[in-house]
Amino acid sequence: MDLSFLENLVKIIHDRKINPSESSYTAKLFEGGENKIIKKLGEENAEFIQAFLIQSDKRIISEAADYLYHLIVALEYKNISFESVIDELKKRHK
Secondary structure, eight states: OOOHHHHHHHHHHHHHHHSOOTTOHHHHHHHHHHHHHHHHHHHHHHHHHHHHHHSOHHHHHHHHHHHHHHHHHHHHHTTOOHHHHHHHHHHHTO
């Protein structure tokens, strides 16, 4: 499994935080602060759960991608690297 895209996504999200652009959805999330970010993460979580329970695999994948993106944004907002989450998973599964 090639996760280089995920690494690039994390870098792009970080860049949008430090170099905001008016046309960037990610920058708008950061501008909205933690309340906007956590509200959106909650919405995406609910959409993933709904898809998981009653929708197609394609929809589950789409909602999982949305949730993962918003989770990375939330972590970046708090200056927590996605890599540190991966490291924690590695520690738990040695």
